[in-house]
Amino acid sequence: MQIKEIKIFAGVGKNGQPDLVDEITFTMGDVISIVGPTGSGKTTLIDDIALFADCNTPTRRRVLINEAPAPEDFMNDPSQNPVAFITQHTNFLSDLPVNEFLETHADIRKRPDISSVVRETIEFANQLTGEPLNAENGMTELSGGQTRALLIADAVIISNSPVILLDEIENAGINRTKALELLKKYEKIFVFVTHDPRIALSSDFRIVMENGAVTKVLYPHDEELAVAEEIKKIDDLMLHFRRLIRSGERVTGGII
Amino acid sequence: MKVIICAGPPTTGKTTVLRQVTRRLIEAEFRPAYLKIDVLYAIEDQMFQKEFNIPSKKVYSGELCPDHCNVMVLRDAVEWAQKTSADFLLVETAGLCLRCSPYIEGGLGIVVLEATSGMNLPVKIGPMLTLADIAVVTKIDLISQAEREVFRSRIMKASAGIPICETNALCGIGIDALVKKIHASPDIGDSLVLRGNPPVGTCTVCVGKKEIGWQQHFGVVRPLENDIFYRGE
Numbered sequence: 001m002q003i004k005e006i007k008i009f010a011g012v013g014k015n016g017q018p019d020l021v022d023e024i025t026f027t028m029g030d031v032i033s034i035v036g037p038t039g040s041g042k043t044t045l046i047d048d049i050a051l052f053a054d055c056n057t058p059t060r061r062r063v064l065i066n067e068a069p070a071p072e073d074f075m076n077d078p079s080q081n082p083v084a085f086i087t088q089h090t091n092f093l094s095d096l097p098v099n100e101f102l103e104t105h106a107d108i109r110k111r112p113d114i115s116s117v118v119r120e121t122i123e124f125a126n127q128l129t130g131e132p133l134n135a136e137n138g139m140t141e142l143s144g145g146q147t148r149a150l151l152i153a154d155a156v157i158i159s160n161s162p163v164i165l166l167d168e169i170e171n172a173g174i175n176r177t178k179a180l181e182l183l184k185k186y187e188k189i190f191v192f193v194t195h196d197p198r199i200a201l202s203s204d205f206r207i208v209m210e211n212g213a214v215t216k217v218l219y220p221h222d223e224e225l226a227v228a229e230e231i232k233k234i235d236d237l238m239l240h241f242r243r244l245i246r247s248g249e250r251v252t253g254g255i256i
Numbered sequence: 257m258k259v260i261i262c263a264g265p266p267t268t269g270k271t272t273v274l275r276q277v278t279r280r281l282i283e284a285e286f287r288p289a290y291l292k293i294d295v296l297y298a299i300e301d302q303m304f305q306k307e308f309n310i311p312s313k314k315v316y317s318g319e320l321c322p323d324h325c326n327v328m329v330l331r332d333a334v335e336w337a338q339k340t341s342a343d344f345l346l347v348e349t350a351g352l353c354l355r356c357s358p359y360i361e362g363g364l365g366i367v368v369l370e371a372t373s374g375m376n377l378p379v380k381i382g383p384m385l386t387l388a389d390i391a392v393v394t395k396i397d398l399i400s401q402a403e404r405e406v407f408r409s410r411i412m413k414a415s416a417g418i419p420i421c422e423t424n425a426l427c428g429i430g431i432d433a434l435v436k437k438i439h440a441s442p443d444i445g446d447s448l449v450l451r452g453n454p455p456v457g458t459c460t461v462c463v464g465k466k467e468i469g470w471q472q473h474f475g476v477v478r479p480l481e482n483d484i485f486y487r488g489e
């Protein structure tokens with residue numbers, strides 16, 4: 001099934017107060033951020049999307065795919081599911097080596113050229129990690145950042161999922177700037193739960209949450225877009241210092 | 257009455273799954289009864305009694321292999337459940353013996369596997385999986401979608417065509433597919449027959465003879481280098 005859009009219809013927040021935006025539409029190609037304080041219900045909102053909520057979750061929200069309720073196949077067979085969800089906590093538990101796992105997954109997804117798809121996936125993941133992962137190693141031996149990087153790479157390349165939900169990748173120990181840049185090359189719906197201004201401002205729009213409910217949807221305007229450029233510079237500077245610290249070098253003042 | 261037999265390795269979520277099922281059966285105004293067969297210790301019967309106020313019972317298999325025990329007690333259990341005017345008998349077995357399977361003809365056999373158990377589990381557990389009518393995969397909340405898919409294909413490989421219900425049994429997500437299957441299962445007839453062949457038993461061991469070496473045993477025995485044969489009358 002080709003995904004054209006996802007619609008979320010308002011439900012209720014933690015005290016039963018309604019979402020203040022009746023209807024939110026994600027169109028193919030959109031990058032969306034979900035922002036709000038800790039505990040405000042951001043993860044819960046993407047959970048609703050991942051579950052294709054039909055007034056049957058505590059939030060009573062409803063999610064439609066291309067104007068219709070999601071077909072049962074989406075939930076029953078994970079390889080039919082167009083949504084890939086990379087959670088805050090997902091870890092690999094598999095005892096298989098990385099390459100064997102990826103080959104098996106690519107085979108399940110009926111990808112034509114398995115070995116090149118697997119290679120591409122590992123290359124993608126390695127662009128996001130500090131130290132490249134060893135494909136001969138067991139999945140459980142991967143570090144937290146390598147795990148997250150591989151999950152993203154698998155969702156994008158092997159599963160080729162049209163909708164990708166990412167919960168706080170800035171805390172995942174991966175290069176999020178690189179991730180953002182790589183991901184934007186793909187025509188998909190990306191939903192980022194984030195506390196990161198750079199990710200939030202490079203999205204098409206952001207959903208603001210409070211106390212379990214959506215309070216508004218904000219589209220970046222000209223002033224924000226200008227500020228976003230400044231934020232990028234500050235952020236790159238921070239990344240530069242981080243790189244120095246990480247690689248055991250001394251920090252120098254000249255650059256500021 | 258329908259008889260639902262639920263097997264699976266220890267702590268895979270059998271009880272959690274059956275609680276979700278029970279809740280839904282009661283909501284639909286059915287009257288389930290619950291039987292737990294375990295080796296040495298179980299409290300599930302009290303849980304079901306307390307949480308749902310339904311007829312509940314447990315049997316300790318003790319020295320017997322729990323699946324053998326199941327064969328011995330199930331007819332009595334069906335009568336017991338019928339007396340309580342139950343319309344579903346839910347049986348949770350201990351599922352320790354990987355050569356036996358507890359399922360019966362004319363009843364629904366459910367195997368519960370946990371998604372976190374390692375990719376080789378499906379090929380390790382033999383008839384417990386291959387003779388089941390449906391495989392329930394629990395704890396999908398703990399693993400990635402990619403791993404779910406691979407685990408699923410491993411199950412398919414071990415038991416082609418078996419329906420699979422993936423669930424986060426803690427909150428009951430995905431459990432409706434199982435409940436549908438339970439409703440669609442047939443009512444139990446008069447004859448109760450074990451599904452598939454029980455393994456050829458080293459029965460003198462089962463009954464407690466501890467001496468090592470086939471020379472010490474009767475019934476179906478096997479030496480190291482030869483195939484099994486029958487020794488005795």
Ligand SMILES: Nc1nc2c(ncn2[C@@H]2O[C@H](COP(=O)(O)OP(=O)(O)OP(=O)(O)O)[C@@H](O)[C@H]2O)c(=O)[nH]1
Binds near residue numbers: 265269423426
């Ligand atoms: N995260 C998660 N935990 C689960 C799920 N299903 C069961 N559990 C947990 O797994 C543990 C074992 O579950 P039980 O239902 O007691 O397992 P069981 O198969 O009945 O265990 P025995 O009867 O002792 O063999 C419990 O702590 C459950 O809360 C699930 O889908 N997700």
Ligand SMILES: Nc1ncnc2c1ncn2[C@@H]1O[C@H](COP(=O)(O)OP(=O)(O)OP(=O)(O)O)[C@@H](O)[C@H]1O
Binds near residue numbers: 039059
């Ligand atoms: N609409 C709602 N109705 C009822 N409970 C809700 C609702 N939204 C969120 N909650 C509950 O509030 C708690 C926090 O929500 P959630 O984990 O989604 O927050 P978060 O914004 O992702 O927080 P963090 O930034 O810490 O990850 C959870 O226990 C969740 O079940």
Ligand SMILES: [Mg+2]
Binds near residue numbers: 042088167
């Ligand atoms: Mg969260």
Ligand SMILES: [Mg+2]
Binds near residue numbers: 270300
């Ligand atoms: Mg139990």
Ligand SMILES: [Zn+2]
Binds near residue numbers: 321322324355356
């Ligand atoms: Zn046995």
